[in-house]
Amino acid sequence: MGKITKFVKSKVCNSTNRAFPLIVNHHTMASFQIQIISETLIKPSSPTPPSLKQHQLSDYDKTMHHMYTPVAFLYTSHGHGIPSTDEVSQLLKNSLSKTLKHYSHFAGRLVGDSHVDCNDMGVKLLEVRVRCPMAEVLKRPNTDAQDLVYPKGLPWSMAKEDILVVAQISYFDCGGIAVSADISHKIVDVASITTFMNDWAAMARNSSYKPSPQIVSPTILKMDDVPATAEDDNMKENICQSRRFLFHDSKIAELKALAVNSGAENPTRVELVTAILHKCAVTASTAALGSFMPNILLLAVNLRSIISPPLAKTSIGNMSSCYAISATHENRMKFPLLAGELRRSKIKLFQKYGKQLNESELLFLNSTDKAHESQKLSDGDNFDCFIFSSLCRSPFYEVDFGWGRPVLVYVPNCPFKNTFFLIDTPTQDGIEALVTLEENVMQIFENDEGLLAFASLIKDS
Template identity: 25%
Template sequence: MEVVLINSCLVQPAEPTWNGPMPLTEFDQTGYLAHVRTMYFYRPSGNWLKQRGNIYKTVGTSLSKILVHFYPLAGRLRWLDRARLVLECNGKGVQLIEAEADADLDILGDFAPSPHFHHLTPPINYKAPIEEIPLVFVQLTYFKCGGIALTYSISDAVVDGQSALHFLTELANLARGDSLGNSPFLDRKLLRAGEPPSAQPCFEHEQFDSPPLLIGQSSCENESKKKTADAMLKLTRIQIEMLKNEANRTRPFSDSDRIFTRYEAIAAHIWRCACRARGHLYEQRTGLAVCVDIRNRVQPPLPRKYFGNAIVDVIATGCSGDLVTRPLGYAASRIREAINSVSNEFVHSNLNYLKNLEDFSGLQDIHPMNMNQGPFYGNPNLGVISWMTLPVYGLDFGWGKEIFMIPGTHACDGDSLILPGHDGDGSVFVVLCLQADRMEDFKKFFYQDIQTNKKSAP
């Protein structure tokens, strides 16, 4: 599939906005700092297709209007000393791209991860000075059949998934002619942005330590060079219930807390299957990174529409042999233990730890293709992010809701994401990147183990 650029422009706020430096929290400045991509696919009605130029105009006008309220996204990042960043609110704008594909939307089939997606995402030059790179890129691509793709690339240094979806939801509201639903809460000082360390209890923060390595290796360099493959695997509502039931049926006796959630059961299943597919030795140490939303875990709770990164990573650890040979409830309990560690005190200890670091560069992934070499990716480790409770669907710009949505692909071994099913039937999709020569085994274990659990249930 060939995609040809038709138009490109910077869209600035429709009205003057506040200008000046906005301090970022330590959570904003560490981890993945490149752009996170999401792709929405539509089949507009005939009325819209007859006036294709109106689609581009609608997107551009609504972007200009929404940036008045979400003005930090129209700014630029700027480096400070010690690999710190500040957000310059300067109204320079976001990049809007219009393109045309020489194929029908059907070329994407069932929308499973595909090399074609690369052509639908805006190219971003990460070799340019960071002060010149827009925080938001939007690409509108027309297909020959009349279908369209809207791809959003939003800087992960500025927002997390919940904040990004708040922005996209309000963008669609304005495009349809509705009023703004909820204003973003822009003050990041609630997470002590720009303030020095304070006296807080100290916790262990192993997410910043060196991750487990394969037995016999002194670095992850060899593993990070291996070819990866993407997959999108569906779990039906019944399969999810089977996993939950199995995890809770086999929960350790010492774990008397509430029943395991869908996330804990699915993530435990992914972890065990990855250990098996990777062929680990019994004594191999492995870690699973979990992103925990802290909006309701700090005191006082953050405003519901807090705009920024309000997540912390915690690491569930275990021995591959134990994870594989012991029941699913054991792996789920390791994940539960990590999630339960995130308290108000833990969050502020986390902030203090980062504030006291001399330099952030060792904790930053600037380019998406370098994610394998980041602080916690690649064999024998993995991460499982959940979007199951986020409002990822229903983005209607006036020409109807999307027919499908999928995140952009990453070349990152062990990176996985759980998405809710599009039809609202209780299903989910697991979008996974793994070393190519391990993927087929993972798929086999992924479904085979569910059937095994079904047979062993009382």
């Protein structure tokens, strides 16, 4: 549906008396207005000591893009007694400032590709008034939500400045609140974001709370040169579409029975959903291209509990990598085969690497395996890369600022082709998959009867 955005001057100003725009969006079924209330820099509650003024990036951090990784938490006012806007504003600003005392590099500035200057310049925080009830957003997660709870155009974008964290508080007419964070992938992975947001929320509930993030030493992850993989190719400009699919636990149980009966050894729910999505995506791609293309599947894994000795769950930094499976022939794209191969690949990673190797060796060998799979497939020919990330079982739904658990943890549409994000449903009774494919592939994928037998397409109502 078409959307027209226009700007008119607002009388709402920040401390510098600069006028902020009133953004008016018109939809065929609903209209809303977004008014920017303030834009401020939140600094740590106390100066960073000289000994911590420079945060060195690990070799693995350096391979990551300075790209804003987004997540948003939506809270309704029903039964929770959310305070007034002024009270919420003060609470979240103060608690963020106190939390940043323990995450000093989050409030610093990126210097080249080597380190963060922990200069306490601050995290950017926007506050906006959304002139519609939150229910309108919950009914249309594919359209309205993204522009209402995130700074426009920021999620998944390559940073054009050296600010590492941008947060936004969105106040809805109904009393509901959304808190979003866009954090540079240079300094965090998904687990790090979870820890930071839970620490911020805990500080809001209890001002004497003491966060205990374990900042990963840059010497832990030393890497030699590793051949490039196909991941960066997925980040090129493509005409893509994103869709959300819901897998209820009952349907995941059906997938498990199908896989186990065909010889797969106790695959996890994430592996099952990954396998069926991958199968159907490759089927759609084959139909769109007119022929099968060899492919590689990369599934992200948290290294914290795998390495020996294990790192704390609250370790902050990029401590995730991928394990890979590949297919050179179309007859390998059967669901039970994929589920079983994913299970075996993960077990191999845990048993062979985790028990025998230290952190740096694990990361190097895992990355080498990933690159080797890519090189084995290519041999001068084209091949597809499909990238899966799972947020399942992460404590995102425990992020409670004092007015209860979020009614929705919202990841915005991703602009990169062949990307898949899996997250638990708000009621914890299934998995929601955010899928981004090239437009012509998505048109086939979203109508695949083999997919729709186990998943339902989430449509805007």
